[in-house]
Amino acid sequence: MVLSTHPVRMLDIILAKRAGKKHSPEEIKFLVDGIMDSSIPDYQLSSWLMAVCWRGMELEETAWLTDAMCHSGQVLDLSALGSVIGDKHSTGGVGDKTTLVFVPLLAAAGIPMAKLSGRGLGHTGGTIDKLEAIPGFKVDISTEQFIEQVGKIGMAIAGQTAELAPADGRIYAMRDVTGTVESIPLIAASVMSKKLAAGANLIILDVKCGRGAFMETEEKAVELAKTMAAVGRILKRPVLAVVTDMEQPLGMAVGHTTEVIEAIETLKGKGPEDLRELCLELGSLALVEAGKAKDTAEAREKLQKLISSGEALKTFATLIKAQGGDAKVLDDYSLLPTAKMTKEFLVPGSGKKWVSALDGRKVAEACKLMGAGRAKKGDPINMAVGVVLKAKVGDTVNGGDALATIYCDSEEQYKLVSAKLAEAYQFSDSEVPKPKLIKASIS
Numbered sequence: 001m002v003l004s005t006h007p008v009r010m011l012d013i014i015l016a017k018r019a020g021k022k023h024s025p026e027e028i029k030f031l032v033d034g035i036m037d038s039s040i041p042d043y044q045l046s047s048w049l050m051a052v053c054w055r056g057m058e059l060e061e062t063a064w065l066t067d068a069m070c071h072s073g074q075v076l077d078l079s080a081l082g083s084v085i086g087d088k089h090s091t092g093g094v095g096d097k098t099t100l101v102f103v104p105l106l107a108a109a110g111i112p113m114a115k116l117s118g119r120g121l122g123h124t125g126g127t128i129d130k131l132e133a134i135p136g137f138k139v140d141i142s143t144e145q146f147i148e149q150v151g152k153i154g155m156a157i158a159g160q161t162a163e164l165a166p167a168d169g170r171i172y173a174m175r176d177v178t179g180t181v182e183s184i185p186l187i188a189a190s191v192m193s194k195k196l197a198a199g200a201n202l203i204i205l206d207v208k209c210g211r212g213a214f215m216e217t218e219e220k221a222v223e224l225a226k227t228m229a230a231v232g233r234i235l236k237r238p239v240l241a242v243v244t245d246m247e248q249p250l251g252m253a254v255g256h257t258t259e260v261i262e263a264i265e266t267l268k269g270k271g272p273e274d275l276r277e278l279c280l281e282l283g284s285l286a287l288v289e290a291g292k293a294k295d296t297a298e299a300r301e302k303l304q305k306l307i308s309s310g311e312a313l314k315t316f317a318t319l320i321k322a323q324g325g326d327a328k329v330l331d332d333y334s335l336l337p338t339a340k341m342t343k344e345f346l347v348p349g350s351g352k353k354w355v356s357a358l359d360g361r362k363v364a365e366a367c368k369l370m371g372a373g374r375a376k377k378g379d380p381i382n383m384a385v386g387v388v389l390k391a392k393v394g395d396t397v398n399g400g401d402a403l404a405t406i407y408c409d410s411e412e413q414y415k416l417v418s419a420k421l422a423e424a425y426q427f428s429d430s431e432v433p434k435p436k437l438i439k440a441s442i443s
Contacts, residue, residue, distance in 0.1 A: 074161070080151070084290045086111045106283055134336070171190070339407035390402055
């Protein structure tokens with residue numbers, strides 16, 4: 001049932017949603033307009049958010065909310081840059097440096113990539129923060145520069161501006177303090193409104209699930225991925241999504257400098273298997289959707305050749321230079337921020353054993369103890385510190401061997417991180433299978 005919307009009152013909208021009724025497009029527009037002109041007070045907005053959290057929203061409602069938030073501010077027009085412009089988004093996870101590999105790889109494959117990214121908050125690190133570990137790399141570029149650069153070299157990665165989907169900013173802030181963060185329709189509308197406002201017409205999503213992710217269960221992650229893909233269809237923007245495991249970190253490196261190095265090594269064909277596999281899976285789906293390959297097998301072969309030939313690495317060098325960075329870091333990692341100390345964390349006990357569990361969130365918390373994460377927006381971060389793991393779930397280890405390398409600035413940090421890593425790891429005396437990284441693919 002769609003409610004009558006004449007006249008529209010915020011109280012009626014709240015009561016309708018509390019009763020489980022469907023909003024009309026006019027009601028959604030009234031809501032977003034009221035957020036933008038501050039005519040809807042915080043107490044009414046928080047009441048509506050709680051009603052949505054309890055009652056949910058239908059797909060059409062979620063699409064209408066997404067569209068209204070998208071158009072609450074600036075909407076980039078990238079149509080002059082080509083028929084297909086890609087953008088990739090991750091819901092956040094530990095060790096997730098995928099964008100640093102994926103953007104130059106896809107650009108090398110002929111898909112222009114217009115990527116607006118955020119900073120890290122809490123236990124995860126943001127793409128923008130990682131890029132700032134590269135000397136001179138500028139992430140704060142104007143919209144005009146952003147569009148011009150995508151047109152010139154086929155890619156740009158920049159910090160998100162406040163002009164894009166500003167209504168989402170207020171809703172997001174209110175969700176954070178009212179216990180309504182986990183609502184699937186609200187998460188989907190938040191992510192998709194910003195992606196649509198950024199102007200891309202091929203949106204690639206990596207939805208994480210597990211202890212190191214925002215969505216802790218596979219079921220919830222699949223539901224979110226399906227919701228965002230459906231919203232994309234309704235609004236006539238193709239959306240591809242994969243659901244990936246984030247019980248343990250992605251790759252082996254956690255921390256800004258360490259993750260930049262791992263991303264470069266992956267572009268050189270020497271990175272960890274799980275990170276490489278994720279980039280190939282996402283990239284293959286994108287190439288097929290964009291008409292660059294007839295199927296995922298052909299697409300994967302093309303992407304692998306771009307890595308083995310060095311073309312993808314060369315494209316990353318082009319990106320770094322275009323945004324003021326020093327591309328010599330690709331061959332000289334000493335140019336990146338460097339921790340004062342390097343110490344090993346050892347496998348406890350003796351004898352052969354298998355890693356049975358690795359809590360990604362605890363690994364991230366270990367790095368945050370050294371200053372690699374933020375407690376609140378605007379906090380400074382330590383780019384140099386981090387952890388590089390030597391074994392993950394399913395790997396065999398021996399007591400006394402190095403289990404991880406800790407890049408720290410003091411003995412005190414080393415002790416704190418070691419204690420947290422000891423909590424993160426669990427072992428078994430019998431063989432443990434390696435977990436599957438990609439749980440589902442959705443389009």
